[in-house]
Amino acid sequence: MKKGWIVAKVYQKENVYEAFNQRLEYIFKHFEHIVVSFSGGKDSGVMLELVHQYYETHHLAEKQIKVSVFYLDYEGNYQQTKDYVHRCIGKFPNFDYYHVCLPVSASCGISMYQSTWLPWDPEHEEIWVSSIPKGAISLENQEFPFFEVGMSDYDFQSKFCQWVHQKSGAKRTAVLVGIRAQESLNRYNAVTRKETFSRFGTIPYSRRIAHNVFNFYPLYDWLFEDVWIANKKFGFDYNHLYDLYLQAGVPFKSMRVANPFHQCGVQSLKLYKAIEPETWGKLVGRVNGANFASLYGGTSAMGYRGVTLPKGHNWESYVDFLLMTLPPETRKIYLKKFCSSIHYWTKKGGALPTTIIDELAKTSLQFERLGAPKNNRKYKQDYEVIRFKAYPDDVPIQSFRLVPSYKRMCITILKNDTSCQYMGFGQTKDELQKKQEAMEKWGAIL
Secondary structure, three states, rough: OOOOOOOOOOOOOOOOHHHHHHHHHHHHHHEEEEEEEEEEOHOOOOOOOOHHHHHHHOOOOOOEEEEEEEEOOOOOOOOOHHHHHHHHHHOOOOOOEEEOOOOOOOOOOOOOOOOOOOOOOOOOOHHHOOOOOOEEOOOOOOOOOOOOOOOOOOHHHHHHHHHHHHHHOOOOOEEEOOOOHHHOOOHHHHHHHOOOOOEEEEOOOEEEEEOOOOEOOOOOOHHHHHHHHHHHHHHOOOOOOHHHHOOOOOOHHHOOOOOOHHHHHHHHOOOOHHOOOOOOOOHHHHOOOOOHHHHOOOOOHOOOOOOOOOOOOOOOHHHHHHHOOOOHHHHHHHHHHHHHHHHHHHHOOEEEEEHHHHHHHHHOOOOEEEEOOOOOOOOOOOEEEEOOOOOOOOOOOOHHOOOOHHHEEEEEEOOOOOOHHHHOOOOOOOOOHHHHHHHHHHHHHH
């Protein structure tokens, strides 16, 4: 196999249902405690049903194998999702359930005034989209020693898994997450990466999150159709929001059940208006920018569908203009990332595929070629480090998203992408100052 070739999918003899059960067999053999990460969506829903099916068929209760179900409630859900969660929490008596309604900060991709929002904000109970369900874990009854008001949802989930592992008394805990490679390139990479240091043994669809606590993605090779075939074949319950999505003509890839203000869901935020007007009325007053995002999500106004340059500007000057329209705190977040990118690409240099560099060589952009990357990373194709003599204003090649430019900065701002993922940065944590203030204010009652 030549270096740089893309590896094709290899189909096995067993179907995805059989493969899933083989994975469960392996997991239950090596782990005494299983946590099902439940979101109320189709993937985690079918996974919960299949885990219970396997658990009952193999009489695992007699072997004292523990299963916990964890659901982090983001407050702003469709009524259909609330109803489905209500039907699932407590559905299987042999399982333990954790329905969490706590003020942990979540990503917000719709507002220039806030990079995160706080579900179940104790200071603004009057604008909550819904009330805390009976039996859920809330600020008043939570007993998590690690919890802090305003901590990020990702941080909370990681620490929760460690806490529930310790509480179970099990030697090892496996956290089952219902992600599928079909959904995005990031998810595909999560289950096909080559490094082994963070795996459980040689299992590519696993990842260590703490000592003796591992994530597993047993549904990774399922297709959208496979989920619904399983629901039909076994008569599983599911979130009937998907029926409404189908009736509304929503594309399969846009049928999301998640944090309503996440940047990945901006384009579908407007669906609340048509599907559930009453909930939409509450969402409008919940986070600044919700109505604007519903109107212009998916358009050039929010960085989609071909952003054009205003007359009298180049992309660098347009960046300056956009930054001046932002609140000071938000502007500071972008400036830190943008300055870091400029310094990196004009002083140190960054790695790009040689095919992209060859394209750049045909443009007027000036850069130095510094040779192969001097790190231990295993690249799937040939890479080379380049250093720009001046930070590019625009990059006139087809794969411009892989190359830094002031145009990418503009699109990042228009997308309200304060984490700057569009520019290749990793996701940022919550603003430390706001978090510290929340901790000081609410620490006394926790």
